[in-house]
Amino acid sequence: MPTLKAAVNWLGGAAILVTFELIGRSLAAVLPIPVPGSVLGMLLLLLGLMVYGKVPRGLALVSEQLLKLLVLIFLPAAVGIYFLRDLSPRDWFALFAAMTVGTLVTLTLSGLLLNALLRRTRPTANRNNLPEGAGDE
DSSP: OOOHHHHHHHHHHHHHHHHHHHHHHHHHHHSOOSOOHHHHHHHHHHHHHHHHOSOOHHHHHHHHHHHHTHHHHHHHHHHHHHTTTTSOHHHHHHHHHHHHHHHHHHHHHHHHHHHHHHHHHSOHHHHHHSOTTTTOO
């Protein structure tokens, strides 16, 4: 059973996300740049977290739940492809190529970032005391 403190943390994390999303939308409406407001809000949130130095507990809780539901967030885009049946074969090839290349680039960059972050967070003492070849997974 969730406690009052956990509920307050969760609501605080949700408020942080909504606040940055609204700030991003406001900036997108004012600034003449072709970037969606949600992306601007996400960039501002990233900058805020970098300045703060850590992720607040409530934001971590909300983000964890959203990541579990990420498939449902992409579902409308996947369904929208069904309505593109009138495209020419050349358009389908371009769409397929863009999705494939985008996915491969995203997976590659995510893997490289994860590898760099894991190396950075591994304690130096443990790295030096491991037998040769150990920990190179």
